[in-house]
Amino acid sequence: MSDYSLLILPGDGIGPEVMAEVRKVIGWFQTNRGMRFDVSEDLVGGAAYDKHGKPLADETMAKAQQVDAVLLGAVGGPKYDNLDFSLKPERGLLRLRKEMDLYANLRPAQCFDALADFSSLKRNIVAGLDILIVRELTSGVYFGEPRGIHDDNNNPENEGGRVGINTQRYTSGEIRRVARAAFELAKKRGNKVCSMEKANVMESGILWREEVQWVHDNEFPDVELSHMYADNGAMQLVRNPRQFDVIVTDNLFGDILSDAAAMLTGSLGMLPSASLGAPMDNGRPKALYEPVHGSAPDIAGQGKANPIACILSFAMALRYSFNEGQAADDLEKAVEKVLADGVRTADLMGPEGGTPVSTSEMGDKITEA
Ligand code: ATP
Ligand code: MG
Numbered sequence: 001m002s003d004y005s006l007l008i009l010p011g012d013g014i015g016p017e018v019m020a021e022v023r024k025v026i027g028w029f030q031t032n033r034g035m036r037f038d039v040s041e042d043l044v045g046g047a048a049y050d051k052h053g054k055p056l057a058d059e060t061m062a063k064a065q066q067v068d069a070v071l072l073g074a075v076g077g078p079k080y081d082n083l084d085f086s087l088k089p090e091r092g093l094l095r096l097r098k099e100m101d102l103y104a105n106l107r108p109a110q111c112f113d114a115l116a117d118f119s120s121l122k123r124n125i126v127a128g129l130d131i132l133i134v135r136e137l138t139s140g141v142y143f144g145e146p147r148g149i150h151d152d153n154n155n156p157e158n159e160g161g162r163v164g165i166n167t168q169r170y171t172s173g174e175i176r177r178v179a180r181a182a183f184e185l186a187k188k189r190g191n192k193v194c195s196m197e198k199a200n201v202m203e204s205g206i207l208w209r210e211e212v213q214w215v216h217d218n219e220f221p222d223v224e225l226s227h228m229y230a231d232n233g234a235m236q237l238v239r240n241p242r243q244f245d246v247i248v249t250d251n252l253f254g255d256i257l258s259d260a261a262a263m264l265t266g267s268l269g270m271l272p273s274a275s276l277g278a279p280m281d282n283g284r285p286k287a288l289y290e291p292v293h294g295s296a297p298d299i300a301g302q303g304k305a306n307p308i309a310c311i312l313s314f315a316m317a318l319r320y321s322f323n324e325g326q327a328a329d330d331l332e333k334a335v336e337k338v339l340a341d342g343v344r345t346a347d348l349m350g351p352e353g354g355t356p357v358s359t360s361e362m363g364d365k366i367t368e369a
Contacts, residue, residue, distance in 0.1 A: 002036045002037065002038035003035060003036040003037070003322075004035070004036065004037050004038065004068050004069070004321070004322045005037075005038040005040075005066070005067040005068045005069075006026075006037050006038065006039050006040075006067060006068065006069050006070075006071060006317070007039075007040050007041075007042060007060075007063055007064055007067045007069070007070045007071070008022075008023075008039060008040070008041045008042075008070075008071050009041075009042055009043070009044040009060070009064075009070060009071070009072045009073065010041070010044075010047075010072075010073040011043075011044050011045040011046075011047060011072060011073040011074050011075040011089075011295065012045045012046040012047055012073075012074060012075050012076055012077045012089060012295045012300075013074055013076065013077050013294070013295025013296055013297050013300040014073070014074060014293075014295060014296045014299060014300050014305035014359075015045075015072075015073025015074040015075070015295055016073060017300070017301075017303070017305050017307070017359050018073055018074075018291065018305050018306075018307040018309070018310035018311075018359065019071070019073045019310060020307075020359075020360070020363070021307035021310065021311060021359060021360065021362065021363025021366070022071065022307070022310050022311055022313075022314045022363075023039075024363050024364070024367045025311055025314060025331065025363070025366065025367055026039065026314070027367075028367050029327060033327060035322075035324070035327070040063065040067075042057075042059075042060045042063065043057070043060065044056055044060065044072060044075055044089075044092045044093065044096070045074075045075025045076060045080075045089030045090075045092050045093070045295075046075065046076065046077050046079060046080045046089040048060065048089075048092055049080065049083070049087060049089065049092075053087075054087060054092075055075070055087060055088065055089050055090075055091050055092030055093075055095075056091070056092035056095050056096065061095065061096070061099060064096055064099075064100060064288075065099070065100065065286075068282075068284050068287070068321050068322065069284075069287045069288070069289060069317045069321040069322070070096065070100075070287065070288040070289070071288075071289050071290070071310075071313060071314060071317060072093065072096075072288060072289070072290040073290070073291070073295075073310065074290070074291065074293065074294050074295040074296070075089040075090060075092055075093050075294075075295060076088075076089040076090055076294060076295045076297075077089070077295050077297045077300070078297055093290075096288060097137070097275060097288065098138075100275075100277050100286045100288065101138065101277045101278060101286070102137060102138070102275035102276060102277045102286065102287075102288055103136060103137055103138040103139075103174070103177060103178055103181075103276075103277060103278075104134055104135075104136070104137065104177075104178050104181040104182070104275065104276040104277075104285075105134070105135040105136075105137040105254065105258075105273065105274075105275050106132060106133070106134055106135075106185070106273060106274040106275070106276065106316070106320070107132070107133045107135065107258040107261065107262065107271070107273050107292070108130070108131065108132045108133075108271075108272065108273075108312075108316070109129060109130075109131050109132075109133070109241070109258075109261040109262060109264050109265050109271075110129065110130045110131075110265060110312075110332075111126045111127060111128065111129035111130070111264060111265045111266075112265075112270075112335065112336050112339050112340075113127055113128065113336070113340065114336070114339035114340045114342075115265070115266050115267070115270070115339060115348065117350065117352075118265070118266030118267060118348070118350060119263070119264055119265060119266050120263045120264065121238065121264060125239075125240070125241065125242075126241065126242075126264050126265070128242065129241055129242055129264060129265070130189075131241060131242075131244045131245060131246070131247065131261065132185060132189065132245070132246045132247070133246075133247045133249070133254060133257055133258045133261055134178065134181060134182040134185065134246060134247065134248045134249070134254070135249060135250075135251060135253075135254025135255065135257075135258055136170075136174065136175075136178045136248075136249070136250045136251050136254060137251060137254075137275060138174070138251075139169070139170055139171075139174045139251060140168055140169070140170060140204075140250045140251035140252055141166050141167065141168040141169075141250075141251065141252050142251050142252065143169075143251075144166065144167030144168055144169035145167055145169070146165055146167055147165055147166050147167060148164075148165055149162055149163070149164045149165075150162065150163050150165065151163075168202060168204045168250075168252070169204065170204045170207060170208060170250065172207065172211050175207065175208050175211040175212065176211050176214070176215050177278070178248060179195070179211065179212045179215040179216075179248060180215055180219065180220075181248075181276055181285070182195075182246050182248035183215065183216065183219065183220035183223050185246055185320070186220075186223050186245060186246040187220075187223060188319065188320070188325060189245055189246060190245030190246070191222070191223050191224060191245070192223065192224040192226075192244075192245035192246065193212075193216075193223055193224070193225050193226075193245070193246045193247075193248055194225075194226045194227070194228055194233070194244055194245075194246070194247050194248075195208070195209065195212040195225065195226070195227050195228070195247075195248050195249065196227075196228050196229070196230040196233040196247060196248070196249040196253055196257065197209055197227075197229070197230060197249065197250065197253070198229055198230055198231070198253075199227070199229070200229055204250075208250065209227055212225070212227070212248065213225070213227075230249060230253040230257070233247070233249070233253075233257060234256070234257060234260060237257060237260055237261055237264070238260070238264075241261070241264055262292065266348075267306065267347050267348055268292065268293045268309070268347070269291075269293060269305070269306030269308060269309055269345065269347045269348065270306065270308050270309055270312070270348075271291065271292035271293065271309050271312075272289070272290075272291055272292070272309050272310070272312035272313035272315070272316050273289070273290055273291070273292050273313065273316075274287060274288070274289045274290075274313070274316045274317070274320060275287070275288045275289075275290075276320065284321055284322075284323075285320070285321070287317065287320065287321045289313040289314065289316050289317045289321075290310075290313055291309030291310045291312075291313055292309060293309055303358040303359050303360060304345065304346050304347075304358070304359065305345070305359045306345040306346075306347050306348060306359070306362065307345075307359050307362055307363050307366075308335055308345075308362070308366075311331070311335065311363070311366060312331075312332065312335065314331070315328045315331040315332055316328070318331065331366075333369075334366050334367075334369035335366055335369075337369045338362070338365045338366050338369050341355075341365075342354040342355050343355050343357055343361075343362065343365050344356060344357065345357060345358070345359065345362050
């Protein structure tokens with residue numbers, strides 16, 4: 001009998017290398033905190049294609065639907081560049097996201113003090129930063145109909161004679177479910193949500209604002225809620241990002257704002273993410289955790305990869321899937337301590353120097369801490 005079920009999908013490139021370090025961390029929690037994980041491992045991406053001829057086997061998909069959380073490394077690599085579109089490694093990940101209906105994408109931007117000088121901004125703006133962007137992931141302008149590129153022949157004024165169309169479309173239900181996710185997350189953090197849209201120029205933005213407010217007033221009156229136009233939000237993220245706790249926004253704005261926020265913290269090797277779906281029978285959301293970085297074929301197999309993004313993704317699983325907030329805090333503090341001690345994988349090595357370590361040594365240091 002096991003408390004938490006976890007499916008590990010290491011994937012391709014540096015995926016298996018960084019995942020090996022997460023395994024050490026899991027082992028530590030099992031031995032020292034008595035946590036019981038039922039861990040299974042399977043193939044995704046190019047690794048799955050090599051074995052099954054497709055980037056995600058049906059059995060793996062079925063397993064992902066049953067576990068409390070999926071932890072994924074990375075998929076893809078040059079070896080698979082010429083494959084048919086439907087067989088590409090990335091399709092394996094997209095299938096997971098789609099069939100699990102993961103509508104809330106979580107991208108934290110957390111700045112560890114030891115790395116504050118890595119930021120694109122000044123230390124005094126980012127030191128201690130800890131915000132979470134919740135992006136709606138399954139709807140909006142990326143999916144709305146009608147869409148397409150059409151001839152615009154009846155319009156002689158239009159040089160070139162074509163028109164490109166996308167539709168921003170949100171239902172109240174789609175907005176409410178991602179708003180609900182954001183409020184739930186805020187309760188486990190700073191209890192503050194800022195919703196971003198363009199209600200000044202977009203009908204979907206007006207609906208967005210009304211529905212987020214509705215969820216707040218009816219279900220989460222104790223969480224502080226504010227609204228901001230997304231353009232102002234972009235400015236505020238760069239001017240004073242620490243004013244935020246949780247930001248909830250649509251698919252398009254979330255895409256842009258989360259990339260901007262990522263650069264507040266420095267290296268790609270540090271950024272975790274989570275994608276959450278509807279609550280299952282046990283009350284836990286369907287969930288997939290993964291580092292933001294890709295398979296990094298240029299450094300794969302050399303022991304150079306930074307495992308911290310993947311380890312912090314596991315910390316998110318502890319917090320959001322397993323309700324082990326204290327363990328998540330402790331793991332993040334261990335990462336912080338190791339960085340403060342000057343331990344550095346190559347991607348984190350700045351002008352001030354430090355102790356150079358391999359992927360595996362970084363995992364050992366964090367586990368010791
Ligand atoms: P994808 O298309 O899968 O997002 P990508 O080509 O955009 O992949 P990554 O695979 O994320 O990019 O790699 C981008 C750069 O960042 C590479 O030079 C890679 O070496 C570096 N990089 C990515 N992840 C890490 C990591 N964990 N540690 C160290 N360097 C990394
Ligand atoms: Mg990329």
